[in-house]
Amino acid sequence: MSARGVRYLIAGGGMTADAAVAGIREHDRDGSIAVIGAESDPPYKRPLLTKGLWSGDDESKVWLRTGEVAGVELITGRSVVSIDPSEHAAVDDAGETYRYEQLLLATGATPREIPNTKSIVYFRTLADYRFVRERAVPGERVVVIGGGFIGSEIAAALVGAGCEVTMVFPEPAIGWRLFPAELAQFVSRYYEERGVDVRHDETVSAADEFSVTLGSGTTLDANVVIAGVGVEPTTALGAEAGLAVDNGFVVDEYGHVEGQTDIFAAGDVANFPVSALGKRLRIEHEDHARSHGRAVGANMAGANVPYDHLPFFYSDLFDLGYEAVGEVDSRQPRVEHWVEPNRKGVVASVDENGRPRGFLLWNTWDSVEVARGLIRDGKPIESGTLASVFS
Secondary structure: OOOEEEEEEEEOOOHHHHHHHHHHHHHOOOOOEEEEEOOOOOOEOHHHHOOHHHOOOOHHHHEOOHHHOOOEEEEEOOOEEEEEHHHOEEEEOOOOEEEEEEEEEOOOEEEOOOOOEOOOEEOOOHHHHHHHHHHOOOOOEEEEEOOOHHHHHHHHHHHHOOOEEEEEOOOOOOOOOOOOHHHHHHHHHHHHHOOOEEEOOOOEEEEEOOEEEEOOOOEEEOOEEEEOOOEEEOOHHHHOOOOOEOOOEEEOOOOEEOOOOOEEEOHHHEEEEEOOOOEEEOOOOHHHHHHHHHHHHHHHOOOOOOOOOOOEEEEEEOOEEEEEEEOOOOOOOEEEEEEEOOOEEEEEEEOOOOOEEEEEEEOOOOOHHHHHHHHHHOOOOOHHHHHHHOO
């Protein structure tokens, strides 16, 4: 089979790929772009799968317009399975070969699986949403494995759909790795008040489509079982080609994969330098997918501008909600200011010198830029600082 030539080849068909197309087109209006995505659906807004689609948004709102951009060939239902950096060539799983000038690895992340499980839903894609939505009718029993970001959001959404929901996770409370202990315990109690059967400090020894067996020996019956226990960066493609991998593809501030001039990585799969924090991070949330994808796409087309954005993320948990920016970790020292305990306040994760590393803005809105400024400023803060700044 003959190879087709393309100026920009993007391996991956998610939000990062869509943003990269926009970044490329800001600097190159005519260069050919091929986007190869493993899902049968074209690029879409992934956050709506646990948010807006459960609160009345029509499915038409999920679609991005990647395939409508001039000069873009969108190829769905295929994956790039090998690359040859020395030959500037890639091959997809249909055997087609592409000769590229610039390659972007936007392969995203793959759900972390639980041993001894089969036929459960590792909630990640639009197809997963459709499968669950069809079965999420009032009165149906659903078990959600995981008490983190995805688990907490989908559990709240399912309660809103009238389902009987049980959450199972090994930590002491919902959001344990993100929220301070007292707040995490409050959130767990709040979920129980909203009708969720919260099984904390529990492991899963086995699960299938209709039941979950806990480490304690209890068996939970269900009409559908959903797991949201984190993801792993999808790096096998590049690793097999000898690219630098360390919790994602190792990239510089422009998005170049280490040691490469014409191979880039962006979004969930990229381990990138964060100048404001003086370290590397790999971030899986929407804001980073959009901002990093666009910046790296622009650099593929010659912009040559370092990525210096400090991404944020957000979540809605029934009528609670938060935004978070920077490095937020419940294990770090912190400074807190609460207008109303557990209802409205700000939690700053700080280093050993009291300098902010990240902010959890709990029911405190329109303050992400202020938080970013404090992180970049790098000066020690105290509770009084938070009270005066986040008024």
